[in-house]
Amino acid sequence: MSEPFFEYASCYEHEDGRVHLKIDHTIKVCRIMDELTAWLGLDEHDRFLAHTVALYHDIGRFEQLRQYGTFVDHRSVDHADLGVQILKDGSFLDALDEEDxxxxxxxxxxxxxxxxxxxxxxxxxxxxxxxxADKCDIFRVFACEDLNQATSTSIEQIKDDVVSDEIEQMIMAHRPIVKEKRKTGLDVWITFLGFFFDMNFSKTMEIAREQGYYRLLFDQIRFHRCQDQIDRILQETERFMDEQLKQKKDG
Ligand SMILES: [Fe+2]
Structure with missing residues (x-):
């Protein structure tokens, strides 16, 4: 089932080394998706359909990179919209009925x-x-892959950066970060923590909490101007997560 995807993606590999990051991300999102749908007890057909969504969710990334040389949507194109166009134009989904x-x-x-x-x-x-499933693996990408690629920031630059008040307020109000409101590089980092306020299943929250990628970089840095703020934000995010997970267990 995944062959057409890998065939398509491999055509882009020789053009840009960054292509393998997205192939790797897709494989990991598929794995998380399988774990999630098994946990939910979905039937075989729906597990297959969800796996298909995971396999193709970032199909637009390859053309985005080829045409614009970046994965940053606001500097290029919405990669999800582009992906839909590619799926419609291609034969990837031909085996599915119209509704699926x-x-x-x-x-x-x-x-x-x-x-x-x-x-x-x-x-x-x-x-x-x-x-x-996507958010879950984006934490890994943020912590482990090329930081400049993922966030257009560097550790050196982020040490002296600050979090905008408006962004901190979104965390404290348990709202996902509105991308257009970000002003600093550190605001971009905080976006990842905001993911937890837009998670639908306790399973994915549990996976992300256990993996701990979301705080790996924050723990490696002594922030010169806003360590207190970072501590507060991490604390509130984790308090929220623990509360949510506890409620699920109790309920
Ligand atoms: Fe994506």
């Missing part, structure tokens, strides 16, 4: 938006699944 194809396209299109667009409950489930 519609669900995959909707989930891909909505995997990176601030909120999921209007849709029926079943379609919404697949959009929620990919948003969670």
């Amino acid at each position: 194809r519609r669900i995959v396209l909707f989930a891909v299109e909505n995997h990176n938006k601030y909120r999921i667009g209007p849709c029926d409950e079943r379609t919404r489930l697949f959009a929620r699944l990919i948003r969670d």
Whole structure:
């Protein structure tokens, strides 16, 4: 099932070394998705459909990189919208019936938006699944892959940076970070912590909490101007997570 994806992606590999980052990310998101859908007890067909969404959610990244030389959407193109176009133009989803194809396209299109667009409950489930599985692996990308690629920042520069008040307020209000409101490099880092306020399933929150990638970089740095602020933000985020996970266990 995944062959057409790998065939397609490998065509871009010789053009740019960064292509392998997205292939690797896709493989890991597929794994998390499988774990999540098994945990939810979805039937075989829906597990397959969710896996298909995971496999193709970032298909737009390769053309984005080729055409614009960047993964930064606001400097190029919305990679999810581009992905939908590529899936519609290609034969990747030909084996699916029309309804399943519609669900995959909707989930891909909505995997990176601030909120999921209007849709029926079943379609919404697949959009929620990919948003969670994707976020889970983005924490790893943030902590382990080339920082400049992922965030356009460097550790040297971030040490002296600050978090904008408005961004800190979003964390304290348990709201995901609005990208357009970010002013500093550290605001971009805080965006990842904001992911926890937009998670749909306790399973993915648990995976991310256990992996601990979300705080790895913050722990490596002594922030010259805003260590107190970072401590507060991490503390509030973890308090929120623990509260959510405890509620799930109790409930
Ligand atoms: Fe994406």
